[in-house]
Amino acid sequence: MPELGVVTRMLLGVARDGSDDRALAGTICRACVDGLDVDGASISVLTATDAREMLSATDETALLLEELQFTLNEGPCVEAATSGHPVLLPDVQHTTDTARWPVFAAAVNERTGVRALFALPLQWGAINLGVLDLYRRLPGNLNDEQRRDAFSAADVATLMMLGHRTDPGGNGGWLDSTAASRAEVHQATGMVLVQLGVTAPEALARLRGYAFTQGRLLIDVARDVVARRVSFIEDVE
Incomplete structure (x- = not known):
């Protein structure tokens, strides 16, 4: 490497x-x-x-x-x-x-x-x-x-x-798992993973990208995904 x-x-x-x-x-x-x-x-x-x-x-x-x-x-x-x-x-x-x-x-x-x-x-x-x-x-x-x-x-x-x-409240390094430690973010990442057929890092990146463009926090977007108010299925249609 x-x-x-x-x-x-x-x-x-x-x-x-x-x-x-x-x-x-x-x-x-x-x-x-x-x-x-x-x-x-x-x-x-x-x-x-x-x-x-x-x-x-x-x-x-x-x-x-x-x-x-x-x-x-x-x-x-x-x-x-x-x-x-x-x-x-x-x-x-x-x-x-x-x-x-x-x-x-x-x-x-x-x-x-x-x-x-x-x-x-x-x-x-x-x-x-x-x-x-x-x-x-x-x-x-x-x-x-x-x-x-x-x-x-x-x-x-x-x-x-x-x-x-x-996730502006995070501490520590930029590539650690701090931002994904919340249960709702984990759950939302899994749902996006299934919806898009991508890896977990890519699913989390999609969540972050959506939050970024919408001017929202990652945790708030995750809650919407878990509640099925936001879906990423349309990304592949």
Whole structure:
């Protein structure tokens, strides 16, 4: 099994201290800048109305990149959010990929000193929360080790965001079973497991994703599932 990367280890060591969404996103972004060969990072999440909400940016350039994509409705972040796949641009100035976003690419070249962009979807199964954006002023791809670390860190960040919004009272590590210790959550997870024919972790992730998009706590959604007020069967129809 490959050794965990620097950023992934940083995130797994973050305590659930009750901080708000923006503080958590800031912690994730700073870990990426500290542990990867990038100059800045930002996180935006999708809201219930399919709009994007900026949670954190490490600097003015990261903020400008987000604002350009939000204004123009094009760019690697928009594509990553829509497709659910990473978008990696080693050189914004010399790639045919930017032909997909000509206005954004021109704005980046004119208004920033950014050369490389990496947009990583915050996705768990079918659940798409938003995007982690990374930028670098020098051209070039992340090396293999850093790319694996960045992808793994995006997965951990997704679980952190899901856990934070749906069970903010939890303590301890982000990947422990604290959030699932309540009997109703266990029961609801089992019901979703049967409804969708998925594994227990995926069923719990579906519950968290539903709670996230609805702006509700995990325990409240679990109670609705147990009471059969909410069903996930329609997800596979």
